[in-house]
Amino acid sequence: MVGRRTIVLAAAAAVVALGVPAQAAPLLNTGGAPGCCGAGSDWAPGDNSFLGRAASPAATADDAWFTGANGILTNVFYPTLDTSDFTDQQFIVGDAAHTWDQTEKTDATHSVALFNGNSLAWTVTNTGANGRWRITKTIYTDPNRAVVNQKVTFTALSGTLGDYTLYELSNPSQENNGNNDTGQTVTFNGRQMLVDTGANGAAGNASALAVGNGLGWLTQGGTTMLSSGFVGVNDGWQDLLGGSSPDHTMTNAYSSAANGNIAQLGQFDLGPVASQTSVSFDLAIGMGATASAAEAGADGELTTLAGNETGVLTSYVNQWSSWVGGLNTYGGLGGEQFLVSAMGLKASQDPISGAIVAGIVHPWGDSFSTSDPSYSRTWARDMYNIVTGLLLAGDNTDADSAVHFLFDHQQQSDGHFPQNSFTSGAPSWTGIQLDETAYPIVLAWQLRTVDPALVGSSYYTSHILPAANYLVAHGPASSQERWEENGGYSPSTIAAEIAGLYLASQIASQNGDAAHAGSFQSTADGWAANVANWTYTTNGPFGDGQYFVRITPVGAPNSGATVTLANSGGTFNQNAVVDNGFLQLVDLGILPANDPRVANTIAVTANPNTNASAGSLAELLPNGLDFFRYNHDGYGEPAAGGNWTGAGVGRLWPILDGEYGQYQDLLGRKVAPYATDLQHYAASTGLLSEQVWDNAPPAGNTPGTATLSMDALNWSLSMYIQLIAASSNQQHGIAGLPGMATAVFNHYAGAAKPAVTTSVSPPVAGQPVTVRYAGSLGGSATSITLHWGHDGWQNVTDTPMTKQADGSWTATVTVPAGTGLNTAFMNQAGTWDNNGGADYNLAAVNSPVSAATAPLTTGATTIRYAGSLAGSATSITLHWGHDNWQGVTDTPMARQADGSWTAGITVPAGSVLNFAVVNQGGTWDTNGGANYGFPIR
Numbered sequence: 001m002v003g004r005r006t007i008v009l010a011a012a013a014a015v016v017a018l019g020v021p022a023q024a025a026p027l028l029n030t031g032g033a034p035g036c037c038g039a040g041s042d043w044a045p046g047d048n049s050f051l052g053r054a055a056s057p058a059a060t061a062d063d064a065w066f067t068g069a070n071g072i073l074t075n076v077f078y079p080t081l082d083t084s085d086f087t088d089q090q091f092i093v094g095d096a097a098h099t100w101d102q103t104e105k106t107d108a109t110h111s112v113a114l115f116n117g118n119s120l121a122w123t124v125t126n127t128g129a130n131g132r133w134r135i136t137k138t139i140y141t142d143p144n145r146a147v148v149n150q151k152v153t154f155t156a157l158s159g160t161l162g163d164y165t166l167y168e169l170s171n172p173s174q175e176n177n178g179n180n181d182t183g184q185t186v187t188f189n190g191r192q193m194l195v196d197t198g199a200n201g202a203a204g205n206a207s208a209l210a211v212g213n214g215l216g217w218l219t220q221g222g223t224t225m226l227s228s229g230f231v232g233v234n235d236g237w238q239d240l241l242g243g244s245s246p247d248h249t250m251t252n253a254y255s256s257a258a259n260g261n262i263a264q265l266g267q268f269d270l271g272p273v274a275s276q277t278s279v280s281f282d283l284a285i286g287m288g289a290t291a292s293a294a295e296a297g298a299d300g301e302l303t304t305l306a307g308n309e310t311g312v313l314t315s316y317v318n319q320w321s322s323w324v325g326g327l328n329t330y331g332g333l334g335g336e337q338f339l340v341s342a343m344g345l346k347a348s349q350d351p352i353s354g355a356i357v358a359g360i361v362h363p364w365g366d367s368f369s370t371s372d373p374s375y376s377r378t379w380a381r382d383m384y385n386i387v388t389g390l391l392l393a394g395d396n397t398d399a400d401s402a403v404h405f406l407f408d409h410q411q412q413s414d415g416h417f418p419q420n421s422f423t424s425g426a427p428s429w430t431g432i433q434l435d436e437t438a439y440p441i442v443l444a445w446q447l448r449t450v451d452p453a454l455v456g457s458s459y460y461t462s463h464i465l466p467a468a469n470y471l472v473a474h475g476p477a478s479s480q481e482r483w484e485e486n487g488g489y490s491p492s493t494i495a496a497e498i499a500g501l502y503l504a505s506q507i508a509s510q511n512g513d514a515a516h517a518g519s520f521q522s523t524a525d526g527w528a529a530n531v532a533n534w535t536y537t538t539n540g541p542f543g544d545g546q547y548f549v550r551i552t553p554v555g556a557p558n559s560g561a562t563v564t565l566a567n568s569g570g571t572f573n574q575n576a577v578v579d580n581g582f583l584q585l586v587d588l589g590i591l592p593a594n595d596p597r598v599a600n601t602i603a604v605t606a607n608p609n610t611n612a613s614a615g616s617l618a619e620l621l622p623n624g625l626d627f628f629r630y631n632h633d634g635y636g637e638p639a640a641g642g643n644w645t646g647a648g649v650g651r652l653w654p655i656l657d658g659e660y661g662q663y664q665d666l667l668g669r670k671v672a673p674y675a676t677d678l679q680h681y682a683a684s685t686g687l688l689s690e691q692v693w694d695n696a697p698p699a700g701n702t703p704g705t706a707t708l709s710m711d712a713l714n715w716s717l718s719m720y721i722q723l724i725a726a727s728s729n730q731q732h733g734i735a736g737l738p739g740m741a742t743a744v745f746n747h748y749a750g751a752a753k754p755a756v757t758t759s760v761s762p763p764v765a766g767q768p769v770t771v772r773y774a775g776s777l778g779g780s781a782t783s784i785t786l787h788w789g790h791d792g793w794q795n796v797t798d799t800p801m802t803k804q805a806d807g808s809w810t811a812t813v814t815v816p817a818g819t820g821l822n823t824a825f826m827n828q829a830g831t832w833d834n835n836g837g838a839d840y841n842l843a844a845v846n847s848p849v850s851a852a853t854a855p856l857t858t859g860a861t862t863i864r865y866a867g868s869l870a871g872s873a874t875s876i877t878l879h880w881g882h883d884n885w886q887g888v889t890d891t892p893m894a895r896q897a898d899g900s901w902t903a904g905i906t907v908p909a910g911s912v913l914n915f916a917v918v919n920q921g922g923t924w925d926t927n928g929g930a931n932y933g934f935p936i937r
Helices: 236-241 291-307 311-325 335-347 380-392 396-410 434-446 457-474 491-510 514-535 581-587 596-605 654-666 672-681 714-731 742-747
Strands: 050-052 065-069 072-077 084-095 101-103 108-114 122-128 133-141 147-156 164-172 181-188 191-197 206-212 226-230 256-260 262-267 278-288 562-565 570-573 618-621 624-628 756-758 768-773 784-790 794-800 809-814 820-827 840-843 849-851 859-865 876-882 886-892 901-907 912-919 932-935
Touching: 050 122, 050 133, 050 335, 065 133, 072 147, 072 278, 084 133, 084 147, 084 206, 084 236, 084 278, 101 236, 133 311, 147 291, 147 311, 164 206, 164 236, 181 226, 181 262, 181 291, 191 226, 191 262, 191 291, 206 262, 206 291, 226 236, 236 262, 278 291, 291 311, 311 335, 335 380, 335 714, 380 396, 380 434, 380 714, 396 434, 396 457, 434 457, 434 491, 457 491, 457 514, 491 514, 491 581, 491 742, 581 596, 581 654, 596 756, 596 840, 618 932, 624 654, 624 672, 654 672, 654 714, 672 714, 756 840, 768 784, 768 820, 784 809, 794 809, 859 876, 876 901, 886 901
Parallel strands: 226 256
Antiparallel strands: 050 065, 065 072, 072 084, 084 101, 084 164, 108 122, 122 133, 133 147, 147 278, 164 262, 181 191, 181 256, 191 206, 206 278, 226 262, 562 570, 618 624, 756 768, 768 809, 784 794, 784 820, 820 840, 849 859, 859 901, 876 886, 876 912, 912 932
16 A cells, blocks of 8 residues: 555455456546645655665666565665665556455565575565465565566466456655655656656656566557556555445556656556466566666666576575675574574665665654655664674674774764764764764774774874764763663763773874873773762662662752653653663673672663563563663553554663673673574564564554564664674683673773672572672681671671682572662671671562572572462462463462462473462462563573
């Protein structure tokens, strides 16, 4: 369906007899289409299932990119990735008696698969809802021409082709503005085609759609059945299916439609193949800077294919296969999804400038004007993550080209990088996000062995030094943090600034600039020492009140200042708004993963058995764990469904599960399960979206599958690559997080020695934990006592500690139900270490349920229940299964002295343990209908 409208296809599934005698040809509407200018033009939907472009387009050729969703071709970009020239193209199938029509998009089941595993050529199969027809398409581009090709096979599943009608329906939208197109029927070199030009007419972009090599256009009474009409007025969809009583007959053959939102219809001539049950043909969409160039491209393509049907496809596939062959695939650990992720990143690069866009799509595109290029732009923050993925996949060349784009084209004269830019480097949105000025410095350092010039004297003077100076002059507070919505002191932004400035100091030192080297490092060190003072609250409403917040307007987290959230999220005390952006302090190497402040925050934000009212952002899906951006987020579809309208319900983001997995890697825990999560969230084609549905999706949607926002997000694709690299390193005993700047880690996190840590980080209420002390008393003590209590020093206990070989002291205690432990330490002489009077407060994960192993792993464990049924029950049964309630089992629980109930079970292999409990009276505790559960890691 073309355009922004929804019409019930009342006659779409009507069943008619085959072999109805042909009716007299209707009178045709010809000439110029009346009724300018049509409904407003918008983008295609954002939830794509495939995308592509040539891996190595000819140096003299313009580039064309394509995307697809719902079984049809959607966006075509030309000549750059921030210029959309097409909204969609599909086929319509009807019967020869003109009693029904069905569209590929809305009246068919869709199957999409890679043509082979090593290229972005796609095989798309659409089967009519009435079971009577099938269309199979192989979609790819020509590396030597700006042409998108579809090799199409139309099959009659009942009767023969003579019993059917077949049309193509397309909505070109030149130059990011489909409201000023002019469509025409043109004859070029004897071949008739549908041509569209943009607002600039002959001087602007153009497309030419042509058919050949198996089918041609139908001619009636000397008129070729091609038409250009205005969307919603007299376009092809209205012609066949519009109105209360559609006639399912093409009666419009308008030769042109000028200066509006136009759509183009063409009817194929099935007469020559009427007795067959299938036919194959080529549909070529040529793009060009002028109409004549587009026409020549489409005509030349069909001529080439006529002489060698498989030659262009073979060239396209071989280019991709050659590139894939040079990747580091980690022994195939990530499977086909790894290859799709890597190819998706490369396909999102402009081969001339090196820019890589955030995604080849517009989120919720069918609600937004084509004048807004949206995610088809370049963000330096996204580029940092994308380039990291390319480097880990072994594509140093494209990674280096991308970093050169950032410095050579996007960086501004004062040293900063804009919020985003077009692929030319010209700023688009002009907000200031200081992490985006810091990340390019990190990338320059990471690529220094690939391209020494990035840290050489010329680049240092022209690029690194101005960027670092800008950070010093304007940081650490940023007018926008990484979610681009609020200003102030953000842990994620400050983490990037620290990393960027420290590495700038190293680059300055290498270039003999000792003065700046010293000032950059001292600034970075000062910000590292103060980031908690600026962003770590000790009087928050969640958990034990101590955790990193999302952002503080003036760097005073306990002051009671408020934050007004975007997307109608509301206004809240700054200490009541949390995200997991603080994990960038860990993943960039600023804080050690076992830092108590990190653990305290995780105890709040990563508890899947509580909810946002307790500050948790974690949600246990049927096949994995994922996280919301922050509590009260409104950037997502409304609760009732439909596209985001500026206010909605924020959904889950796969990149956040990846960042949490990287944190787990730095704790020494398995990272492979987080890669498995992302596999579960990916489309069947391997693409990973920006957001996935949570456990309360609108009707008809499945938790853990892509929302309508956008698919693929290149950051998500890169995160999968990063997790596979980390998993491979773990398998081979290689320490460290792949992609991390080890120089930053060695200077900060690697050198830090937190005075107090725990064996399980964070500890879990109701379970034993070993407290480790390595503070100021440790070295000279002959004995140390752990003085501890919980929830404001209740039930104070003194427990002797044991000295370990490394000089630390340990004691194992059981964490009571509550928000965590309060601790201090005393040596044999009665000298105290109570953290300068603040005590060492260790927040615990607290919920009605816990497991003896944290994180939960395959094998024997004990599940503990202390919820609402526990106190009055005489018996409790643990009702449990795994991975969306497979293998359901009932296990009796035993009452414990503290009033809790426990049961020993053997955790199966999988991603999720699901459970609920029921008492002797048949009363259930299902966690408010959400059920309880743990990720199996």
